[in-house]
Amino acid sequence: QVQLVESGGGLVQPGGSLRLSCAASGITFNLYAMRWYRQPPGKQRELVAAITTGGNTNYADSVKGRFTIARDNAKMTVYLQMNSLKPEDTAVYYCYTRWAGYDYWGQGTQVTVSA
Numbered sequence: 001q002v003q004l005v006e007s008g009g010g011l012v013q014p015g016g017s018l019r020l021s022c023a024a025s026g027i028t029f030n031l032y033a034m035r036w037y038r039q040p041p042g043k044q045r046e047l048v049a050a051i052t053t054g055g056n057t058n059y060a061d062s063v064k065g066r067f068t069i070a071r072d073n074a075k076m077t078v079y080l081q082m083n084s085l086k087p088e089d090t091a092v093y094y095c096y097t098r099w100a101g102y103d104y105w106g107q108g109t110q111v112t113v114s115a
Contacts, residue, residue, distance in 0.1 A: 006109040024077065033098075049080060087113045
């Protein structure tokens with residue numbers, strides 16, 4: 001059974017940093033591309049960052065230069081380092097992967113950026 005478990009969210013002041021983690025189980029992790037999505041209050045879920053099995057990365061324009069996605073295949077974990085956080089980064093952040101036509105989501109972790 002595939003499981004994705006996020007951690008690392010919390011309350012941070014504008015300009016601060018957080019690192020989110022997503023621990024995977026039940027999959028051959030190094031064969032999966034991974035993504036981070038977020039859902040701000042009252043808005044639709046949006047793609048934040050993606051990383052391929054080979055380590056290539058892509059980012060939403062709104063987070064380029066501030067967020068970094070990385071993976072550790074030995075630990076079966078994908079990370080999202082978030083720097084220079086802004087109030088508009090407030091959202092529930094979700095880890096995601098897809099395999100053989102199935103979508104797998106984590107339970108989400110809340111990130112709140114506020115003074």
